[in-house]
Amino acid sequence: MxxxxxxxxxxxxxxxxxxxxxxxxxxxxxxxxxxxxxxxxxxxxxxxxxxxxxxxxxxxxxxxxxxxxxxxxxxxxxxxxxxxxxxxxxxxxxxxxxxxxxxxGRSRNDQVATDTRLFAKKRAHDLMRANVALRHALVEQAEKHFDVILPGYTHMQHAQPVLFSHHMLAYVWMLTRDFERLAAAERAADASPLGAAALAGTTYPLDRQMTAAELGFSKVIPNSLDAVSDRDFLLDLDYACAVSCMHLSRLCEELVLWSTSEFGFIELSDSFSTGSSIMPQKKNPDFAELIRGKTGRVVGNLVSLLVTMKALPLAYNKDLQEDKYGVIDSAKTLEDCLQCAAGMIETMQIKPDNMMAQAKKGHLAATDVADYLAKKGLPFRHAHEVVGHLVLLCEQRDCNLDDLSLEDFKAASPLFEEDITSALNLESIVKARTTEGGTGNSVVRQQLDQAKTVLANDEASL
The missing domain is CATH 1.10.275.10 (Fumarase/aspartase (N-terminal domain))
Structure with missing residues (x-):
């Protein structure tokens, strides 16, 4: 029995x-x-x-x-x-x-809530460590290949040239926010329900502050009904896991694209690739694809718990037995994905020449040519139209903007002079973007130092 x-x-x-x-x-x-x-x-x-x-x-x-x-x-x-x-x-x-x-003096209701909060605190902390490891890998690649230029994209179309280091740092900042979400989930779990008993407290003279302190909780939950029925802290952890997996999925989507013959920006290590059972030449980015695929399950775990909680009356209900499977799975999945992504980033081979070759396609200097005219007094909207006609001319001739002659430029606008060639140089275009947060070499160097400082502080907090 x-x-x-x-x-x-x-x-x-x-x-x-x-x-x-x-x-x-x-x-x-x-x-x-x-x-x-x-x-x-x-x-x-x-x-x-x-x-x-x-x-x-x-x-x-x-x-x-x-x-x-x-x-x-x-x-x-x-x-x-x-x-x-x-x-x-x-x-x-x-x-x-x-x-x-x-x-x-206790119930399984406050007992399971205590266990689950302790577990959530530990797993959030574990995930914060894994997060830091991946950020280190991204920062190291950004530093190692600091001056490499690749095409930046909008709508998956060539847009403007950016530094590879700038691109890597974008993911560092995403992961920095993920760290903050995980830290918030850890704080949300940091309250003791032990002593709430089934739902109404107990007649025994329990010292809830003592058990909270011994278990490493910073405080006790003040309401016994809330203590046994609250799972917001698990939703916080599930949410942090889901957002982090989404960011990893975006990163891995780019790794998949960049490793194709069409892009050729990177080559993934053999240890993070697989072959084909029928095609001997294949080198597949399976592990990046797996991270992308596992994201769906982690998002599903968040939705599942939200639906479980949405109509529960106070206090404890057996439905809450379903609270743990998803968060255990999400934490393990995210931890594995972070570790895998860190390995891929650490070991991938960057191909700067291929990146630069692609950056020279798609008229990435067009905005800077329009800015050239605007700085000479032509309203930007008019300048935009002039450069649009130049791009059309390039398309008709099947050439790039830097293939046009000075006469071609002057035919479009008398404001063009010989120094237009400097507006077509990709290195100069990148270096000129010195607004805070831009892709200019000097401000990316500042951004990299800032990211390293935040990373060191986060690591020290663990």
Whole structure:
């Protein structure tokens, strides 16, 4: 019979036992469950609810259970339903009545909320470390290939030339925001529900501040109903994971494109590529594609929990058993994706000549030619039209702007002079963009230093 069987005359069926069990999922929280139980036992002894001898027996017994789980010498029985009952049953079998006193003054409702918050804090912290590692890889590539120029795109069409380092730093800033979201999720989980019991608190003189401090929580949740029913902190973590995966998917989409013959901007390492079972020549960016594909599942986990929570009345409901699978999966998936992306970025080969060759196509100097005329007094809209006609001329001749003669330029506008050639030089075009946040070499150097400072501060905070 189940631990709650006193009110029942028969047990659930074998099917409903399996259907209702959360043990296959929440056994991943064994360390958090044992830590919470130890803190609860220490507190019960301090306030005189159980003896110090019982608390000592519980503490040592729980440590033995933990060691058995971690050594693989522990059998999880589906009849235990969840990790809480599994640990308590093993503890009671080991130390007897002292183990049966452990649950005094608490419910599985505040117990699971405590375990889940501890788990969320740890996983958010793990993900922040993985985030930092990928940012290091991106910064290193930006620094190593600082002056390399590639075409910038809008609408997947050649737009203006930019520094490769500037492009890499765009992802660094995305990941910096991801770090902030993960840190916010960690803070959201940093409140103790232990002592809220089932929903209304308890008549025992529990010291909630003591257990919160022992478990590393900065505060206790002030409302017992909210304590056992809140899963906002998991939504925060799910959201942080989903946004971060979305950013990784964008990065990987570019890695896939850049590694094609059509682009040829990079070559991924053999260790982050696969071949074909039929085409000997193939080198496929499978792992970048997998990161892109796994993003959908992580987004789905966020939506799933939102839907689960949307109509739940206070306080605890069995629906909340569905809260853990998605966030466990999302955290593991994001951690793996961050690690994989860092490896791809660290080991990929950059091909500057191919990038520059493409930057010379598509009339990327057009905006600067229009700016040339505007700086000579021609209204920009008129300048835009003049350069548009020059681009059309290039299209008709199948050439680039820098192939046009000075006579061609003067025929379009008498304002053009011999110095127009400087407006067509890609290196000069890039260097001239010195507004804060622009792609000019000098301001990208400042941006790189700024990104490195923020990265160092984030790493130091871990």
């Amino acid at each position: 189940a631990l709650w069987s006193g009110r029942f005359t028969e047990n659930v069926s074998e099917f409903t036992q399996r259907f209702g069990a959360s043990l296959p999922v929440d056994k991943a929280l064994y360390a958090q469950d044992i830590a919470g139980s130890k803190a609860h036992a220490h507190m019960l002894a301090k306030v005189g609810v159980i003896s110090h001898e019982d608390a000592d027996a519980i503490d040592s017994g729980l440590e033995r259970v933990k060691n058995r789980i971690e050594s693989g010498d522990f059998t999880f029985d589906i009849n235990d339903e969840d990790i809480h009952m599994s640990v308590e049953r093993a503890l009671t079998a080991d130390i007897g009545d002292a183990g049966a006193r452990l649950h005094t």
